[in-house]
Amino acid sequence: MTRSRRSGFTLIELLVVIAIIAILIALLLPAVQQAREAARRTQCRNNLKQLGLAIHNYHDNYGCIPIADVNGSSTPISAHARLLPGMDQAPLFNLVNFNVPYNHVNNDPVRVIQVPAFLCPSNTDGLPSTLGGRNNYYWNAGNGIVMYDSGLTGQPAANGVIYHTRKIAFRDVTDGLSNTAAMAEKMTGDGSNGVSSPRTDTFQPGTYPTTPDEALQQCNAMDPADLSKQGYSNVGAPWLQQYHSTNQYNHVLPPNGRSCMYPPGRISTTANSQHTGGVHMLLCDGSVRFISENLDLKIWRSLGSVAGSEVLGEF
Structure with a gap:
């Protein structure tokens, strides 16, 4: 009598198969994550392109880059709000009350809305939703290190594309639209001055720099673990507010570096991102470039002025 044999896996064979599957997953997971990040970077780049088109559309209609604050308010409506019609957001634009501050109750319905094109999909968020759209x-x-027009003796006025009450036209960008930054990325904050997040917090060294180089040295010399040096943690919200920690940055410290604020009215917040190695930047001509965090500081600073007559190298 012939006895039939059962086919199947031995325990050792099963363990080998499981180990092989685990190895394949371990090899594939980074590739999947890289593919997802590549898609997020592409979307982030497209967001900036959309903003660039909206800026040019606004300039065509009004002859200037969007102004941040017509009335010189201490709680101004952001220049972002003026771009909304050029971003297929006319209904939202019509809800903005430009005659009252951004935090007035009449602007609450707008303040809390998240505009998708204002948010990089790679960004991680620690802000309370009550602040508003990020x-x-x-x-x-x-x-420079002055937040707006200079009220500080011996300090030059801000020389970028955005001011409280000054209108900057493309003709004023004598350094060239392709050599001057319009916008760049910045990560949102952790929402708490009781937590130190060196990449996203705006620190307050308590010093009084008089030059960008001094601001760089003093910002990098402080201990970010010292919670008494916390300046601002609600970085990135609400988009409806025009402020150095909600929607404007400086070309003083390098990209992906630390950000600092100094009394009275001195500032050196910088661009940063979750993308490895640098940040996306929108130039005034509407093009978008990925800027290395290792870019020569002189070139980085030259990209920040509209009429500095600097000679740029490769970037």
Whole structure:
């Protein structure tokens, strides 16, 4: 009598198959994550292109880059709000009350809305939803340490594309539209001055720099773990507010570096992102470039001025 044999896996064979599957998953997972990040970077780049088109559309209609604050308010409506019609957001634009501050109750319905094109999909978010819609795309305020027009003796006025009450036209960008930054990425904050997040917090060293180089040295010299140096953690919200930590940055410290604020009215917030190695930047001509975090600081600063007559190298 012939006895039939059962076919099947031995325990050892099963363990080998499981180990092989685990190895394949371990090999594939980074590739999947890289593919997803590549898609997110592409979307982030497209968001900036859309903003660039909206800026040019606004300039065609009004002869200037969007102005941040017509009335010189201390709580101004952002220049982002003026781009909304050029981004297929006319209904939202019509809800903005430009006659009252951004945090007035009349603007609450707008303040809490998240505009998808203002948010990089790679960004991680730690902000409370009560702040309002978040923003990752900041206006270039120049390569100086003054937040707006100078009220500080001996300090030059801000020289970027955005001011409180000054209208900057493309004809004023004498350095060339392709050599001058309009916007760049910036990550949102952790929402708490009780937590130190060196990449996203705006720190307050308590010093009084008089030059960009001094601002760089003093910002990098402080200890970010010292919670008494916390300046601003609600970075990136609401997009409806025009402020150095909600939608404007400076070309003082390098991209992906630390950000600092100094009393009175001195600032050196910088661009940063979750993307490895650098940040996306929108130039005034509407093109988008990925800027290395290792870019020569002189070139980075030159990209920040509208009329500095600097000679740029490769970037």
